[in-house]
Amino acid sequence: MGVLRLFNVAPTQLHPNSWASMQVFRILCKYLLLFPSLEIFLYFYSSRSGTRSSWSSLISRLKACLLSPFTSSYKNFKGGFFKILIQKIEKKYFYDGNVPKFPFYWTSTPLKFNSWSSHSMNAEDRHVLSVLDILFRKLPTRALLRIYLSPKMEKDFISMSFCKFSFLNKRILTLLNFLSDFRFDGCYKS
Secondary structure (H helix, E strand, O other), rough: HHHHHHHOOOOHOOHHHHHHHHHHHHHHHHHOOOOOOHHHHHHHHHEEOOOOOOOOEEOOOOOOOOEOOOOOOOOOOOOOOOOOOHHHHHHHHOOOOOOOOOOOOOOOOOOOOOOOOHHOOHHHHHHHHHOOOOOOOOOOOOHHHHHHHHHHHHHHHHHHEEEOHHHHHHHHHHHHHHHHOOOOOOOOOO
16 A cells, blocks of 8 residues: 555556565565565665556666566556445545545556665664565565465475575574464564
8 A cells, every 4th residue: 555655556557567566575574574664665666657647667676676577578457457346344445534545546646766775764674674685686476476375385485495595594494484383464564
């Protein structure tokens, strides 16, 4: 929600690769027991918008490219959207009081944003960033999403090797193995 609000775009205005990156970043932080924040996510991305009232997308920073794109080319996705009617009981997911959490309709003024500086992060976010900096770059977004949807996701996740340094890799795998029975739901900020 924070990305939509900051960039001033509707959910359908954001490119599908950007949605995949946001979801996999959240999943990755969840399994590493890290609190994902907008600031940390935007350290790895900047925004790009086309002409007025067009698509917006997140672009990885060259030297800080954490995730690979879900796919190199999306085709025929522009007509595949649906309409959501918000019932009174579901309103809390879309509104803070009476204020929308993000734009519901395409906007003509999406924000162009250059990535978030680590110098402007709080100490907790800088710590999370230091943990993420241990990981390899261009982690496979599609594979991580597939693991999340797998019935044996903890085992599959633990079996992936993420770290640059083998001794750190063993530490993270040991931690994840130890915590694999722990339920992560509610353990991080949304």
